[in-house]
Amino acid sequence: MPSVTLESVTKRFAGGAVAVDDLSLDIADGEFMILVGSSGCGKTTALRMIAGLETPTSGAIRIGDQVVNEVSARDRDIAMVFQNYALYPHMTVARNLGYPLRQRRMPRADVARRVHEVAEMLGLEELLKRRPGQLSGGQRQRVAMGRALVREPEVFLLDEPLSNLDAKLRVQMRAALKRLHGRLGITTVYVTHDQVEAMTLGDRIAVLSDGRVQQLGPPQEVYDRPANVFVAGFIGSPPMNLLRGRVRSGEATAGDLVVPAPGVPDAEVYVGVRPESLRPATNGLPTLGFEVAVVEPLGDEVIVHGTVGAELIGAAPEESEAALLAGNGDRAEAVACLSPRDRPAEGSVIQLAVEPGEVHLFDAGTGLAIR
Amino acid sequence: MSVQPIAAAPERFPPLPDAGPSRHRGRLPFSPWHLVLAPLAAIMLVPLIWMVIVSLETRQQATSFPPVLIPSSLHFDNYSAAWNAVPFGRFFINSLLYSLATVAGNLLFCSLAAYAFARIRFFGRNVLFVLLLATLMVPFQVILIPTFLIVKQIGLVDSVGGLIMPNLCSAFGIFMLRQFFRTLPIELEEAARIDGTSRLGILFKIVLPLSMPALATLAIIQFMWSWNDFLWPLIIIDSQAHAPLQLGLSQLQGAHFTQWNLLMAGTVMSQIPMILVFLLAQRWFVRSVAFTGIK
Numbered sequence: 047m048p049s050v051t052l053e054s055v056t057k058r059f060a061g062g063a064v065a066v067d068d069l070s071l072d073i074a075d076g077e078f079m080i081l082v083g084s085s086g087c088g089k090t091t092a093l094r095m096i097a098g099l100e101t102p103t104s105g106a107i108r109i110g111d112q113v114v115n116e117v118s119a120r121d122r123d124i125a126m127v128f129q130n131y132a133l134y135p136h137m138t139v140a141r142n143l144g145y146p147l148r149q150r151r152m153p154r155a156d157v158a159r160r161v162h163e164v165a166e167m168l169g170l171e172e173l174l175k176r177r178p179g180q181l182s183g184g185q186r187q188r189v190a191m192g193r194a195l196v197r198e199p200e201v202f203l204l205d206e207p208l209s210n211l212d213a214k215l216r217v218q219m220r221a222a223l224k225r226l227h228g229r230l231g232i233t234t235v236y237v238t239h240d241q242v243e244a245m246t247l248g249d250r251i252a253v254l255s256d257g258r259v260q261q262l263g264p265p266q267e268v269y270d271r272p273a274n275v276f277v278a279g280f281i282g283s284p285p286m287n288l289l290r291g292r293v294r295s296g297e298a299t300a301g302d303l304v305v306p307a308p309g310v311p312d313a314e315v316y317v318g319v320r321p322e323s324l325r326p327a328t329n330g331l332p333t334l335g336f337e338v339a340v341v342e343p344l345g346d347e348v349i350v351h352g353t354v355g356a357e358l359i360g361a362a363p364e365e366s367e368a369a370l371l372a373g374n375g376d377r378a379e380a381v382a383c384l385s386p387r388d389r390p391a392e393g394s395v396i397q398l399a400v401e402p403g404e405v406h407l408f409d410a411g412t413g414l415a416i417r
Numbered sequence: 418m419s420v421q422p423i424a425a426a427p428e429r430f431p432p433l434p435d436a437g438p439s440r441h442r443g444r445l446p447f448s449p450w451h452l453v454l455a456p457l458a459a460i461m462l463v464p465l466i467w468m469v470i471v472s473l474e475t476r477q478q479a480t481s482f483p484p485v486l487i488p489s490s491l492h493f494d495n496y497s498a499a500w501n502a503v504p505f506g507r508f509f510i511n512s513l514l515y516s517l518a519t520v521a522g523n524l525l526f527c528s529l530a531a532y533a534f535a536r537i538r539f540f541g542r543n544v545l546f547v548l549l550l551a552t553l554m555v556p557f558q559v560i561l562i563p564t565f566l567i568v569k570q571i572g573l574v575d576s577v578g579g580l581i582m583p584n585l586c587s588a589f590g591i592f593m594l595r596q597f598f599r600t601l602p603i604e605l606e607e608a609a610r611i612d613g614t615s616r617l618g619i620l621f622k623i624v625l626p627l628s629m630p631a632l633a634t635l636a637i638i639q640f641m642w643s644w645n646d647f648l649w650p651l652i653i654i655d656s657q658a659h660a661p662l663q664l665g666l667s668q669l670q671g672a673h674f675t676q677w678n679l680l681m682a683g684t685v686m687s688q689i690p691m692i693l694v695f696l697l698a699q700r701w702f703v704r705s706v707a708f709t710g711i712k
Contacts, residue, residue: 132602149618193608382580
């Protein structure tokens with residue numbers, strides 16, 4: 047299996063829009079790489095350039111040692127699963143699965159053998175004679191995967207393959223995908239906007255925004271140490287609370303939250319606290335007053351929406367809207383995830399505490415993480 | 418693609434304004450629109466019925482005034498007389514050759530051009546396409562003489578080949594197929610590219626099999642057009658041996674004297690394939706009118 051390398055790849059469309067901006071990415075042999083970002087961040091364009099469906103405006107794409115910029119899609123030995131599966135409607139499942147092999151003039155008997163192997167692997171034996179129109183969403187998805195795997199490609203590209211499935215099926219397929227990758231070890235690039243898929247599937251994830259990589263690393267690292275405000279707001283659900291604050295002589299302040307920040311120079315900062323880092327106040331921890339608006343019990347936890355006495359920043363797109371709705375400049379919308387035991391009453395004001403080590407600080411000018 | 422709509426799909430055609438309320442259903446066993454449509458259909462049918470009646474009359478009955486609408490006896494021998502008066506079988510074969518060859522040509526060449534216009538980016542594509550559309554507005558009479566001169570240069574005057582050649586591809590066919598090709602999901606073609614298919618392979622293995630409705634429509638329209646074509650055969654064909662039906666039938670019509678009963682018998686025979694094609698392909702034909710929005 048080869049590696050895939052993007053070297054300063056830029057894609058500018060005819061209208062002048064820059065979809066991918068100076069993107070560099072090293073995808074190791076056999077790695078499961080996730081490109082994650084909100085819509086329009088360039089993740090699909092990046093994938094399509096690896097596939098050979100778009101040509102980069104500048105930069106080089108390598109598969110293995112070979113620069114493939116000028117190599118046509120069919121000669122790259124890649125396979126791709128499309129968001130809408132792109133199964134050929136006029137062919138049966140068996141013919142769909144065998145199509146890439148027949149195009150490569152594989153002998154008929156070998157095609158039949160491979161089709162049956164793949165069908166068995168994905169549990170499609172019963173469906174071989176049906177047409178895509180007679181299949182359910184999950185079955186179509188499996189056929190699309192099968193058609194991509196049947197050729198044993200060197201690189202496997204997936205463009206939001208699970209987004210058209212219902213929630214339960216998505217969880218099943220996610221696990222199936224992970225098992226499959228573990229077994230076959232094919233270098234995989236997976237595009238998604240779903241951060242749960244990103245966190246669960248990837249060996250590493252690349253968070254993209256405006257055609258640039260915001261952060262690249264193993265999922266846990268991206269979650270624990272977001273490199274900037276965008277990543278902080280994007281990864282994690284519900285998203286991190288980001289409050290406007292300042293550091294003065296080794297202490298960070300945002301509203302009534304005061305956290306020690308030893309060694310951090312005086313600056314205007316954004317203070318980030320994950321909802322799951324907040325807990326009922328206990329002795330000695332920094333606290334903030336939280337006015338409860340809505341309580342959403344989920345069974346294993348409760349999500350508490352409310353406001354805190356600080357100014358919100360509009361980092362993630364979802365949040366800017368919330369900030370507008372909040373309107374009031376000196377109170378910020380905030381979210382906390384609490385245990386059901388600590389479920390507060392709606393309309394009450396509670397004190398929530400946070401470990402100083404779980405507070406993130408970002409430079410207010412550059413948005414980059416300070417710690 | 419996979420998600421089933423929650424609400425029932427909307428009716429393909431919204432109900433006509435008067436057809437909806439159920440109070441009409443109690444009184445009429447059919448839609449009130451039929452009260453308008455049935456007389457219109459009858460008016461359309463009058464010439465056809467008259468043609469059949471005249472084809473079964475004697476010469477005197479056919480030319481008498483007022484017309485005889487219910488002949489006392491039926492003269493089926495008019496049909497054999499018309500068949501023998503001119504080389505009808507020859508005309509029939511020529512017409513069939515002309516129609517089938519132009520259908521085949523249109524399906525192939527229009528597909529190729531339409532695919533290029535639909536999917537391949539090349540310099541001047543839109544300008545070229547607009548020019549092509551503009552030719553739809555040029556009546557055949559305008560380009561008749563240049564077309565004749567070209568065919569003459571090639572040396573195909575008075576041959577079935579000369580009949581066929583200028584009609585192997587049509588701007589209308591290119592336009593119609595291009596519109597249809599553009600409605601196909603581009604991902605199918607991208608998937609085929611990744612799966613190792615060439616441009617032509619994509620056209621023949623993916624696009625065309627999915628375009629059967631459009632291809633069937635084009636085939637029917639072209640078949641009818643060629644079968645009923647009169648002007649071009651009149652210009653390019655001199656000898657009886659190469660004349661198609663419509664031209665051959667005109668031989669039954671003299672400058673001073675026309676055997677109307679034989680002419681109508683011949684016309685009925687010439688229309689039988691047309692009616693068969695229409696009955697067999699009615700479904701496609703209706704759909705075609707609905708989806709091109711023209712013709």
